[in-house]
Amino acid sequence: MDFELTQEQRMIQDACRTFSRQQILPKARQWDIEEAYPRELLQELAKLGFLGVPIPEKYGGSGLDYISEAIVFEEIGYADSSVRTTLSVQMSLVELTILKYANEEQRKQYLPRLCSGEWVGCFGLTEPGAGSDAGNLVTRATRQGGDWLLNGQKVWISNGTWADLALIFAQTDPDKKHKGLAAFLVETRTPGFHSQKMKGKLGLRASDTGELFMENVRVPDSARLGEIGEGFKIAMGALDNGRYGVASGCVGIAQHALDCSVAYGKQRKAFGKAIAGTQLVQEMLANMLVETQAARLLVYQAGAVKNKGERCTIPVSMCKYYASEVAKRAADMAIQIHGGYGYSNEYAPERLWRDARVASLYEGTSQIQQLILGRHLTGLQAFEDEQQRVPAGLQA
Numbered sequence: 076m077d078f079e080l081t082q083e084q085r086m087i088q089d090a091c092r093t094f095s096r097q098q099i100l101p102k103a104r105q106w107d108i109e110e111a112y113p114r115e116l117l118q119e120l121a122k123l124g125f126l127g128v129p130i131p132e133k134y135g136g137s138g139l140d141y142i143s144e145a146i147v148f149e150e151i152g153y154a155d156s157s158v159r160t161t162l163s164v165q166m167s168l169v170e171l172t173i174l175k176y177a178n179e180e181q182r183k184q185y186l187p188r189l190c191s192g193e194w195v196g197c198f199g200l201t202e203p204g205a206g207s208d209a210g211n212l213v214t215r216a217t218r219q220g221g222d223w224l225l226n227g228q229k230v231w232i233s234n235g236t237w238a239d240l241a242l243i244f245a246q247t248d249p250d251k252k253h254k255g256l257a258a259f260l261v262e263t264r265t266p267g268f269h270s271q272k273m274k275g276k277l278g279l280r281a282s283d284t285g286e287l288f289m290e291n292v293r294v295p296d297s298a299r300l301g302e303i304g305e306g307f308k309i310a311m312g313a314l315d316n317g318r319y320g321v322a323s324g325c326v327g328i329a330q331h332a333l334d335c336s337v338a339y340g341k342q343r344k345a346f347g348k349a350i351a352g353t354q355l356v357q358e359m360l361a362n363m364l365v366e367t368q369a370a371r372l373l374v375y376q377a378g379a380v381k382n383k384g385e386r387c388t389i390p391v392s393m394c395k396y397y398a399s400e401v402a403k404r405a406a407d408m409a410i411q412i413h414g415g416y417g418y419s420n421e422y423a424p425e426r427l428w429r430d431a432r433v434a435s436l437y438e439g440t441s442q443i444q445q446l447i448l449g450r451h452l453t454g455l456q457a458f459e460d461e462q463q464r465v466p467a468g469l470q471a
């Protein structure tokens with residue numbers, strides 16, 4: 076077991092840290108206030124290879140390993156979780172899913188555009204009536220000649236109004252329940268496809284979140300990703316990649332919370348001495364340090380499993396569950412250490428706290444991760460849908 080990063084991974088870390096601390100971090104507060112960041116940033120990230128980290132070079136990616144991917148998410152997540160969310164969706168949920176399930180023509184058609192930042196992708200699973208229970212989607216895909224007609228609505232879709240390409244999950248045969256689901260690569264300029272920005276989020280305010288509306292969106296059968304009936308499996312496989320990105324980004328949030336707390340604690344004086352020299356503040360700092368490093372090691376352990384090409388659902392679920400809870404606790408302690416100033420957006424902890432909050436909700440809530448781990452431990456399925464007697468979503 077080797078805990079050292081390779082020389083290549085350290086170079087990626089240096090390059091990503093330098094870029095994100097100079098080009099993203101200083102602007103994150105303003106982007107949070109404006110509820111948007113400039114899309115051109117994606118092109119800059121693409122030039123550095125950060126938009127296609129684990130995608131083979133022949134499809135326009137950087138051809139790097141999954142630890143490198145985690146490092147990029149941690150560094151971008153340290154600076155701004157809104158930008159990290161865009162990258163997570165683009166790379167983990169869309170590109171890696173295309174890489175695994177698409178045919179060669181689809182890969183060549185879409186991966187180079189996504190890795191270069193020319194196109195943005197989104198992952199359309201959640202619906203107004205189905206989030207955790209992703210087997211229960213009602214968006215309908217109906218066969219018409221050689222084409223498919225898509226009708227339905229998606230909510231809470233990251234990159235939703237920016238997206239040029241939407242990975243849409245839809246039901247082809249309601250009688251088959253989750254076994255009727257299929258996945259489609261839908262170009263968002265297709266007639267009948269509309270999106271609308273969702274505003275007023277607690278955190279991730281600069282991240283583009285949208286609702287998607289599909290009214291008789293006609294796509295050819297060649298837009299189908301994988302086989303009919305494979306949609307649920309594809310969605311769960313995508314989430315094994317997505318959750319790993321969320322966990323890595325959460326390590327970045329926790330590390331940022333710790334760093335700014337140490338710096339603030341050393342310069343803030345109370346009762347004639349620096350607050351960082353008090354025992355109770357040091358207790359908080361020590362807890363943040365240990366939990367952040369434990370979360371990082373869980374991410375790297377999952378990354379090592381992914382690098383071997385082995386099934387990673389359990390290690391990914393563990394790191395996603397733990398790191399998202401750690402990020403919330405670390406941001407909360409950072410506010411405590413900053414005192415009243417921690418409650419103001421003049422300082423980082425307030426944004427870190429709001430941004431951390433979503434990580435135990437999206438891509439499978441903490442409860443859903445607990446149920447995945449509980450099933451792994453006991454062999455007993457707590458997901459069973461009482462009416463339908465089918466394993467309901469392990470997810471979104």
Ligand SMILES: Cc1cc2nc3c(=O)[nH]c(=O)nc-3n(C[C@H](O)[C@H](O)[C@H](O)COP(=O)(O)OP(=O)(O)OC[C@H]3O[C@@H](n4cnc5c(N)ncnc54)[C@H](O)[C@@H]3O)c2cc1C
Nearest residue numbers: 198199200201206207231232233436437438439440442471
């Ligand atoms: C900012 C943001 C971005 C998002 N981006 C995307 C995206 O890009 N693509 C996408 O498809 N979705 C996205 N989502 C949706 C997200 O994945 C869902 O919100 C999430 O899966 C939870 O689903 P829900 O909101 O319907 O909650 P529900 O499923 O209704 O859950 C509500 C509560 O009930 C609990 N619960 C549900 N079932 C069980 C059970 N069996 N046992 C115990 N507790 C249970 C949950 O843990 C939760 O606490 C995003 C959400 C947010 C907030």
